Amino acid sequence: MNITEELQSDILVLHVGETRVDAARAPALRDELLRRIDAGHSRIVLDLSKTDFMDSSGLGALVSAVKRLGSRGTLAIVGASGAVARLFQLTRMDRVFALHPSVDAAIAQMSG
Amino acid sequence: MASARTWILDRSSLDDIGPISEAIRLLAEPELGAEGAGDIELALVEAATNVVRHGYGPEGGPIRIEAATGNHGVRVTIFDWGRPIPGEVLANARLSRFDFDPMDLLEIPEGGMGLSIIATIMDEVTYRSDQGQNILTLLRRVRT
Numbered sequence: 577m578n579i580t581e582e583l584q585s586d587i588l589v590l591h592v593g594e595t596r597v598d599a600a601r602a603p604a605l606r607d608e609l610l611r612r613i614d615a616g617h618s619r620i621v622l623d624l625s626k627t628d629f630m631d632s633s634g635l636g637a638l639v640s641a642v643k644r645l646g647s648r649g650t651l652a653i654v655g656a657s658g659a660v661a662r663l664f665q666l667t668r669m670d671r672v673f674a675l676h677p678s679v680d681a682a683i684a685q686m687s688g
Numbered sequence: 689m690a691s692a693r694t695w696i697l698d699r700s701s702l703d704d705i706g707p708i709s710e711a712i713r714l715l716a717e718p719e720l721g722a723e724g725a726g727d728i729e730l731a732l733v734e735a736a737t738n739v740v741r742h743g744y745g746p747e748g749g750p751i752r753i754e755a756a757t758g759n760h761g762v763r764v765t766i767f768d769w770g771r772p773i774p775g776e777v778l779a780n781a782r783l784s785r786f787d788f789d790p791m792d793l794l795e796i797p798e799g800g801m802g803l804s805i806i807a808t809i810m811d812e813v814t815y816r817s818d819q820g821q822n823i824l825t826l827l828r829r830v831r832t
Contacts, residue, residue: 642793
């Protein structure tokens with residue numbers, strides 16, 4: 577799982593470098609997110625702008641992270657577009673995850 | 689113009705699914721447009737993933753995928769010879785998994801969404817299990 581990261585104050589930004597997040601790749605994303613949460617990160621921005629395709633396995637990885645965070649944390653999504661945005665809409669997971677057009681927009685909302 | 693393609697996998701694995709689904713999306717795009725083609729790609733990925741994950745064991749098994757376009761739209765048929773989808777699971781597929789309360793973490797589904805996604809985005813879905821062969825048909829019509 578190709579992921580690069582940066583920290584903006586206490587917000588962990590993870591840039592996913594995969595064009596597809598499917599059943600073959602979702603477990604690695606899930607592990608990566610849970611590892612970060614268990615290490616103490618409670619505010620995470622996941623940048624999916626390079627991802628053109630995601631399926632329910634990928635979504636499940638994100639849901640696992642949200643459940644591990646519980647009520648004390650936030651997982652925001654950046655760059656969901658095209659088929660990825662459609663997946664969030666048709667599963668109504670856009671009610672669970674804040675979807676932002678950019679990392680800056682996500683950080684602004686989380687800091688405000 | 690109508691076209692058709694068939695893929696046959698001997699020992700299917702999750703890594704086989706992506707390239708086939710992308711090829712189907714490209715095949716479907718002239719007929720269905722970008723969103724429709726993306727939907728059929730997603731439906732195929734969900735269905736094939738279920739076969740690999742639940743239909744067969746770790747040693748995998750054969751899958752045949754047919755995609756056909758025509759004036760009606762695009763039809764994708766998946767044949768497998770593994771464990772059939774249990775009747776109870778099929779019956780629940782049309783019940784929406786997506787009416788969960790987003791504020792209740794326990795209610796948000798982590799898995800088992802594939803069939804509901806397929807049912808939502810395809811116009812017709814049929815499943816038949818007969819003498820060890822399972823056939824799932826997905827149809828997405830051209831929308832006028």
